[in-house]
Amino acid sequence: MTTVGTGGTGLRNGETTASAAKWGKGGQGGRKGKIMMSPGIPDHDLRFQLHVAKHPYERSRLVMAVCWLALLYAIALGAAVKAGAISVLVLLLVIVAVVAGHWLIMRFWNARLLGRAVKVTPESFPDLHAEIVHLQRKLDYRRPIDVYVADQVEGKITITSLLGTRVLLIEGALAADLKAEGTEPLRFLLGNFIGYLKARHGQLALFVIILDYMKWARFVDPWILPYRRAAEYTCDQIGYLCAADLDASLGVISRLTVGKEMAGSISPAGVLEQAFRVARSRLSRCAEVFQAGPHMVNRYANLLTYAAEVKPVEFEGYRAGLSDKGRQLLGALIMQSPHHQTATWSPGQPAAGRG
Numbered sequence: 001m002t003t004v005g006t007g008g009t010g011l012r013n014g015e016t017t018a019s020a021a022k023w024g025k026g027g028q029g030g031r032k033g034k035i036m037m038s039p040g041i042p043d044h045d046l047r048f049q050l051h052v053a054k055h056p057y058e059r060s061r062l063v064m065a066v067c068w069l070a071l072l073y074a075i076a077l078g079a080a081v082k083a084g085a086i087s088v089l090v091l092l093l094v095i096v097a098v099v100a101g102h103w104l105i106m107r108f109w110n111a112r113l114l115g116r117a118v119k120v121t122p123e124s125f126p127d128l129h130a131e132i133v134h135l136q137r138k139l140d141y142r143r144p145i146d147v148y149v150a151d152q153v154e155g156k157i158t159i160t161s162l163l164g165t166r167v168l169l170i171e172g173a174l175a176a177d178l179k180a181e182g183t184e185p186l187r188f189l190l191g192n193f194i195g196y197l198k199a200r201h202g203q204l205a206l207f208v209i210i211l212d213y214m215k216w217a218r219f220v221d222p223w224i225l226p227y228r229r230a231a232e233y234t235c236d237q238i239g240y241l242c243a244a245d246l247d248a249s250l251g252v253i254s255r256l257t258v259g260k261e262m263a264g265s266i267s268p269a270g271v272l273e274q275a276f277r278v279a280r281s282r283l284s285r286c287a288e289v290f291q292a293g294p295h296m297v298n299r300y301a302n303l304l305t306y307a308a309e310v311k312p313v314e315f316e317g318y319r320a321g322l323s324d325k326g327r328q329l330l331g332a333l334i335m336q337s338p339h340h341q342t343a344t345w346s347p348g349q350p351a352a353g354r355g
Contacts, residue, residue, distance in 0.1 A: 191242025
């Protein structure tokens with residue numbers, strides 16, 4: 001994911017420093033103090049089964065990315081074998097060095113976070129800790145997550161998932177603002193990132209980092225970025241299911257786009273009109289090809305079309321509050337959406353009337 005202005009989109013998989021810049025944008029840390037185990041019996045809401053929450057494009061783009069990575073590694077190994085045994089040994093040593101180096105980097109970040117941020121525990125931040133445990137139970141995610149709160153965080157919130165390390169770093173001001181607005185906005189944001197872990201969206205990170213060290217990143221991005229964009233849509237959908245509130249979920253996306261001061265002034269019809277223009281613009285679509293995350297207006301529109309499919313009653317309430325032009329634009333976006341392939345709703349039919 002990438003950062004958008006000062007609001008940021010949130011950053012995933014430690015997409016931050018040095019050679020991990022493509023897959024790490026937050027502080028990297030270790031698993032010391034495994035306090036974030038999800039207790040009890042998970043909530044078996046069918047909507048939280050990943051095959052329902054995943055974006056329709058995610059699986060095909062993952063297969064495409066895996067096949068391309070396998071091909072690149074086969075080419076590298078074939079070239080090394082052709083060059084001789086020494087070249088094969090050098091290739092293996094490079095891979096081992098990259099893995100060991102990143103393991104050490106994450107241990108260093110863990111030590112740094114322990115000194116520069118406050119770890120979320122039942123004693124330090126009981127309310128925030130309770131929300132995280134609740135969402136882990138909701139998503140049936142049982143692995144430990146180290147959660148820290150800091151004064152300033154690039155992208156407002158970041159997550160690192162690499163080599164057994166799972167660290168969530170949250171900017172204190174963002175957590176406080178969302179908490180003040182109610183539980184739903186905070187649950188959308190936290191569920192978005194915990195959903196990233198549940199869906200294992202960082203599973204290709206190490207393979208990409210190794211190729212990056214081999215200076216092959218330009219061959220990787222065209223095949224990896226489509227998967228990462230689809231994965232971000234999935235995270236938004238999981239976050240929405242966790243929040244169970246469409247307006248609050250869209251409000252968080254608006255906030256990450258324009259900042260908290262202007263988020264409440266955004267006209268939904270205006271965003272829908274912009275999303276419609278982006279969908280029809282070849283240049284806008286081409287610009288998105290080179291991004292790790294989708295356009296923010298596309299995230300907004302995707303969440304609406306997903307809500308029309310999984311929560312039609314709530315979606316119909318949102319649709320009823322739009323102007324006639326807004327409803328027409330929303331209907332056109334739904335017709336273009338991949339979610340519409342399995343939907344029976346049409347622009348002239350109330351979403352709540354579906355079977």
